[in-house]
Amino acid sequence: MAQEDSRDGVRRGLRSIERNSLAIACVLIIGSLMYRSVSITLGVVLGAAISLVNFRLLWKIAEPVFLRTGALPKGQFVLRFVVKMTALLAAIFLVVYMGIVNILGFLAGLSTVVMGIVLEGIVQLYRSPRSEA
Numbered sequence: 001m002a003q004e005d006s007r008d009g010v011r012r013g014l015r016s017i018e019r020n021s022l023a024i025a026c027v028l029i030i031g032s033l034m035y036r037s038v039s040i041t042l043g044v045v046l047g048a049a050i051s052l053v054n055f056r057l058l059w060k061i062a063e064p065v066f067l068r069t070g071a072l073p074k075g076q077f078v079l080r081f082v083v084k085m086t087a088l089l090a091a092i093f094l095v096v097y098m099g100i101v102n103i104l105g106f107l108a109g110l111s112t113v114v115m116g117i118v119l120e121g122i123v124q125l126y127r128s129p130r131s132e133a
Helices: 002-033 038-066 074-098 103-110 112-127
Strands: none
Touching: 002 038, 002 103, 002 112, 038 074, 038 103, 038 112, 074 103, 103 112
16 A cells, blocks of 8 residues: 555656646746747747657656556666667757757757756655754
């Protein structure tokens, strides 16, 4: 029972990170509109999309291994992870190589999940009960 509660807690945390990241992406996209540059806005949108899709795929690949929800052989996990990372690097390379986006906007978009993780950490820090030392 405790293990199931732990799994639910991890899933809630991951969903919260995903929601925070999506909210941050929306704020960045709205902020990028102030520059009135299609390449900046497109960079933020593509960066955020790649980052969020990468987070979701990593979550789906790693969940059976770390939460022990299914029997996924190590070889299959490694293969899925390598394919995902290769696709991620290829997507980033294509976006940068094509040159249709602003690199700084693209990097800002790519950082949405990192900012979502930091925001979730701050929220959890202030939400958890504090012990007196």
